[in-house]
Amino acid sequence: MISDHIRKTFTILFVLGFFAYLFGPLIIMSLTAFNSSAFPRVTPWECFSVEWFQFLGKDAKLIEGLQNSIFIGIGVVVLAVPLGLSGALMLTQVKERVRPWYYTVTISPILVPGVVLGISTLLFWDRVGTMFGASRESVFYNGFFLTIIGQATFISAYTMLVFISRLQRFDRVQEEAALDLGATHVQTFRKILLPFLKPAIASAAVLAFLASFENYNTTVFTIVSESTLTTFLAAKVRHGINPSISALAVVIVALTLFGAALHEVFKRRELAAEKESARIAKGEQVTRKSKNRFITDPAVILIFLVTVAGLGTVYFAGTMGLDECKAAVKAEKQRVVQERVKKRQQKSMFQDAGRQALTPVPEGAGARSRPAPGTSNFQGLFSPDNLEGQAGTKETEQEQEKTRAAGTEQFQGIFAPQNLEEQSGASGEQQ
Amino acid sequence: MGRYWQEFFLRNGTALALYLLISVACWMLLMIILPQIFMLDFSFRTNVPPPLWGTEAHGYTLEHYQYMVYGSAQSTDSYNFVDLSVFGRTILTAIFVTLIDVALCYPVAYYLAHVASGGWARLMVMALIVPFWVNELLRAFAFKIMFGSTGIINNFLVAIGILDQPFDFIRNGVALYSGLSYAYILLMIFPIYNAVESLDKNQIEAARDLGCPWWRIHWRVVIPHAKPGITSGCTMVFMLTAGALAAPQILGGPSSLWFTQIIYQAFNQAGNWARGSAYAIILLSTSIIFVLCMMKIFKVKLGEIAR
Numbered sequence: 001m002i003s004d005h006i007r008k009t010f011t012i013l014f015v016l017g018f019f020a021y022l023f024g025p026l027i028i029m030s031l032t033a034f035n036s037s038a039f040p041r042v043t044p045w046e047c048f049s050v051e052w053f054q055f056l057g058k059d060a061k062l063i064e065g066l067q068n069s070i071f072i073g074i075g076v077v078v079l080a081v082p083l084g085l086s087g088a089l090m091l092t093q094v095k096e097r098v099r100p101w102y103y104t105v106t107i108s109p110i111l112v113p114g115v116v117l118g119i120s121t122l123l124f125w126d127r128v129g130t131m132f133g134a135s136r137e138s139v140f141y142n143g144f145f146l147t148i149i150g151q152a153t154f155i156s157a158y159t160m161l162v163f164i165s166r167l168q169r170f171d172r173v174q175e176e177a178a179l180d181l182g183a184t185h186v187q188t189f190r191k192i193l194l195p196f197l198k199p200a201i202a203s204a205a206v207l208a209f210l211a212s213f214e215n216y217n218t219t220v221f222t223i224v225s226e227s228t229l230t231t232f233l234a235a236k237v238r239h240g241i242n243p244s245i246s247a248l249a250v251v252i253v254a255l256t257l258f259g260a261a262l263h264e265v266f267k268r269r270e271l272a273a274e275k276e277s278a279r280i281a282k283g284e285q286v287t288r289k290s291k292n293r294f295i296t297d298p299a300v301i302l303i304f305l306v307t308v309a310g311l312g313t314v315y316f317a318g319t320m321g322l323d324e325c326k327a328a329v330k331a332e333k334q335r336v337v338q339e340r341v342k343k344r345q346q347k348s349m350f351q352d353a354g355r356q357a358l359t360p361v362p363e364g365a366g367a368r369s370r371p372a373p374g375t376s377n378f379q380g381l382f383s384p385d386n387l388e389g390q391a392g393t394k395e396t397e398q399e400q401e402k403t404r405a406a407g408t409e410q411f412q413g414i415f416a417p418q419n420l421e422e423q424s425g426a427s428g429e430q431q
Numbered sequence: 432m433g434r435y436w437q438e439f440f441l442r443n444g445t446a447l448a449l450y451l452l453i454s455v456a457c458w459m460l461l462m463i464i465l466p467q468i469f470m471l472d473f474s475f476r477t478n479v480p481p482p483l484w485g486t487e488a489h490g491y492t493l494e495h496y497q498y499m500v501y502g503s504a505q506s507t508d509s510y511n512f513v514d515l516s517v518f519g520r521t522i523l524t525a526i527f528v529t530l531i532d533v534a535l536c537y538p539v540a541y542y543l544a545h546v547a548s549g550g551w552a553r554l555m556v557m558a559l560i561v562p563f564w565v566n567e568l569l570r571a572f573a574f575k576i577m578f579g580s581t582g583i584i585n586n587f588l589v590a591i592g593i594l595d596q597p598f599d600f601i602r603n604g605v606a607l608y609s610g611l612s613y614a615y616i617l618l619m620i621f622p623i624y625n626a627v628e629s630l631d632k633n634q635i636e637a638a639r640d641l642g643c644p645w646w647r648i649h650w651r652v653v654i655p656h657a658k659p660g661i662t663s664g665c666t667m668v669f670m671l672t673a674g675a676l677a678a679p680q681i682l683g684g685p686s687s688l689w690f691t692q693i694i695y696q697a698f699n700q701a702g703n704w705a706r707g708s709a710y711a712i713i714l715l716s717t718s719i720i721f722v723l724c725m726m727k728i729f730k731v732k733l734g735e736i737a738r
Contacts, residue, residue, distance in 0.1 A: 007645070011542055018539045019555070021613065022562050025573035028583055032576055040576050086454040093439065093451075105459055111666070113674025113718060115691050116711045119698065120466035123473050123708060153462040185444020214566040217676045217691075221698065233568050237575070237681050246576070249569045256564040264557075 030253065033246035036326055040243045047325035052247035062248070065232035068144070069213055072228060075148035076155055076212035077205045083152065084159025084204060085197070088167055091160075107161075109154035114217030121150035122221050143226035150222040151212045158211060159204040166200035169274075199270035206263045210256065254307075261303050467715075474709035495709035514693060514710075521690040522717065525672040528611045529619075529665050535612070536620040536664065541653060544628040545635065556624070563617040571610050571681040578606035578682075602684040610682045615671045619664035626660025627653060662729040670718050690714060 032040035036047035056062060087106050094102050109117060129140030139145045170193070178188045194201075216230040223231055229252075236245055440448045477492045499518075502511030543552050562570070577584055578600035585597040600606045630653060638648045654661070679689030694714070697707035726732070 011538065011546065015539055015542050015547075018535060019558070021535075022559070022616070025570065025577055025613065026562060026565060029569070029573035029576055039581070082450075083454050083458045086451045087458060090451050090455045093442070095435065105463060109463055111670055111718065111722060113670060113691070113714055115674055115676055115694060116470075116715045117466075119694070119708055119711045120470040121462075123704065124461075124466035124469045127469055127473075149462060153458075153466075156458055156462075186446050189444070189447050210564065214564075216566075216568055217674065220676065220695070230566065230568060233566075234677060234680065237568065237572050245572060249566075249572060252569060253565050256566070257561065260560060260564045264560075 026253065029246055030250050032243055033250045035243065036329070038242065040246045046329045049326075050247075052243045053251070055244045056247055056251070059244075061227070062229075062232060065227045065229045068226055069229040072144060072147050072151070072219075073209045073212040075144070076151050077208045079148060079152040080155040080159050080208045080212075081201060081204050083156040084161075084208075085163050085201070087156065087160040088163035091164060092167070107157055110157045112154070114154070114215065115221065117153055118150050118218035118221030121146055121153065121218070122224075125149070141224065143222065143224035146222035146224065147219050147226075147228070150218045151215055154218070155208045155211050159208055162200055162204040162207060163197065166197060170196055199266060199273070203263055203266045203270070206259060206266065210259050210263075214252075214256070258303065258307070265303075470708045471712055473705060474712045476705055478703050478705040495706040496713075498706060499710065499713060517688045517693055518690050518713070520687075521673055524608065524611070525669050528608065528672050529669045531608075531612050532616050532619040532668050533623075533661060533665060536616065536623050537654075537657075537661070540620055540623040540627050540657075540660075541649075544624055545630075545632060559617060559620060567614060567675075567677045568681065570614055571678040574606050574610040574613065575601070575681055578609075601682065602686075604684060604687060607679060607682040607684070607687065610678045611672050611675060614675065614678050615668045618667040618671065622660040622663040622667070623657055624660075626657040630656045658729055659731045662725055662731045666722055666725050669721055673718060673721075674714065 029040075033052055034048050034050065035045055036049040036051065037045075091099065091103065091106075125140045125146055129138060132140075134140050174192050174196075175188055178192050179185070183191065214230060216234060219228055220231055220234070227235075233245070233248065442448075443451065474495060475491050475493065476489050477494065479489050498511065499514055500511060502508055502514075543555055547555065576582055579585070580597040580599060582600075584600070585594070588594040589597060634652055634656075635648055638652050643651070674691060675689065676691045676695060679687075679692055680695075683689060683692070690710070691714070694707050694710045697703045697710060
């Protein structure tokens with residue numbers, strides 16, 4: 001079956017390609033954070049450095065945004081977990097006829113665009129504030145309050161889904177037994193239901209915090225004059241990119257991975273605990289060994305070790321011999337630029353001489369069409385391609401600034417490497 | 432009705448019943464329903480400065496919706512081509528991105544669920560979660576780095592000689608489309624994976640034993656079974672793409688706008704909140720219509736979509 005083989009190979013290639021598409025961008029972005037180049041890129045690789053990370057620590061606005069994000073995240077957890085829990089508990093108790101409607105309304109914030117949620121929250125509390133005649137400094141116009149409310153609107157729906165799936169496995173008989181034995185409702189809730197829901201509460205809290213931490217669409221409208229990590233990041237990315245954003249990205253990716261791993265650990269522990277209680281119910285003996293503490297959980301230890309080892313290596317490698325490497329790269333760059341300048345000068349002199357010798361300009365053809373002596377030095381400098389390249393890419397500008405410092409003012413940008421390539425293309429066409 | 436509440440309080444005890452009622456009521460009314468109603472109301476009001484809100488001057492009008500269709504009174508065009516074309520392009524692109532994501536995800540989901548086996552498959556599914564946790568802005572930023580004029584893609588293409596000059600992926604929208612497809616791809620793959628995985632392998636075997644070619648197995652057995660998953664994935668991806676703000680802001684070229692960006696401008700630059708909320712209502716109703724259409728066409732329930 002040859003066609004079967006081809007199909008199999010094709011499928012595997014497709015899957016590999018899919019994973020490359022999924023991880024490639026993230027890996028490349030992470031790598032750019034360690035390149036000492038002033039523009040985030042992998043090629044050409046200059047020096048392995050962690051200076052962009054050190055850069056981050058000095059950014060006061062970033063630290064402020066981070067603090068605000070954490071504060072808002074905690075606020076959202078405090079609000080969304082109880083709301084989601086009550087939503088899930090209520091779902092089983094509303095009348096059969098109302099249930100689909102109830103479910104639709106509570107779940108709808110997940111499907112509503114985040115932008116719309118942000119705007120409606122902002123408007124609603126603004127109007128409420130006006131109705132009460134509250135001052136502009138009051139809570140209704142406060143970015144933190146609005147953001148926590150706005151985010152909790154849809155994050156509560158997430159947490160509700162977590163609780164619903166946990167509650168589906170809950171045996172109501174336990175509750176009834178407790179009530180029969182004389183426990184009050186509050187006691188039953190605290191002693192039976194809450195312990196059963198504990199793992200779900202933990203994972204819902206992690207989920208809520210992460211969702212809040214990385215939310216942008218809603219936050220950008222509700223945050224008003226404050227800033228969070230995401231709004232700070234968005235402003236930074238839009239104003240021009242440099243590797244310190246990549247460094248920030250690496251930090252955030254590492255943190256979110258840490259959070260995701262923690263989430264996974266919680267989930268596994270929940271499953272393990274369930275299996276164990278099932279075994280106890282069957283009357284099997286439970287060995288002490290299977291009762292792992294959280295701290296000694298192999299996964300937790302692994303996460304910890306990988307983090308410490310990774311950070312240590314990166315810091316050590318990134319600060320050692322950085323200056324020497326940078327100096328070497330700078331010298332190499334200057335050498336390349338100078339070489340190009342030399343070549344260019346030689347080439348243009350040769351071209352001028354050749355053109356004047358080969359194409360004698362007939363008298364009376366008009367001086368306008370004849371290239372004035374020396375103009376060819378600037379060949380392509382005024383060509384539209386060249387201008388576009390300059391306007392379109394920051395990169396070229398940066399390169400130009402460097403070369404401008406090294407070279408003379410007169411030849412603006414003519415020595416930028418890209419420029420040279422374009423020119424040689426252009427002069428090739430001319431000849 | 433009174434008996435229902437009595438029972439409710441009896442079943443839960445007073446304290447718990449009060450907690451449930453108050454928090455659910457707060458959530459549903461103060462956070463979900465009322466804000467949307469207020470936004471709807473606000474979108475029909477004239478645009479006056481905040482101190483005049485709620486006064487006589489803040490009356491009802493249709494001008495913001497008319498603006499969306501006909502443009503301002505001063506303009507010479509008979510329709511508001513700018514906003515309408517941005518809106519149309521946003522919706523079309525979102526549909527296009529959704530289709531790409533289905534095409535990419537279905538084979539992978541099928542592979543993970545039925546072809547790959549054991550530890551590898553589990554590891555791959557775990558690995559899928561990783562990019563899902565990475566911030567939306569950073570995912571867009573990663574694409575900006577890759578597609579830049581000296582990004583790795585351009586450098587590679589120039590190095591192997593396919594291009595002789597860097598290609599401006601950002602201006603041409605390539606970066607935006609691939610970034611958007613990437614942004615929400617995991618909301619496509621997980622529903623499809625879950626749906627495909629629940630299919631009994633014996634059904635595929637039976638179809639194969641009866642001489643069914645592979646493409647017909649998919650068409651007649653796997654896809655019908657995965658339909659709720661596909662619908663759910665399509666709905667989520669479409670909604671999120673149409674409502675995306677980060678990716679277009681970062682990856683959009685200088686001349687291309689996304690509908691959410693127009694809303695953002697109305698709020699943050701023009702200071703015209705009324706028009707912003709009118710446009711938000713338009714976006715919201717388009718989304719709702721899309722979901723309803725999906726539910727009608729593929730005959731699934733809302734509960735199956737939002738999971």
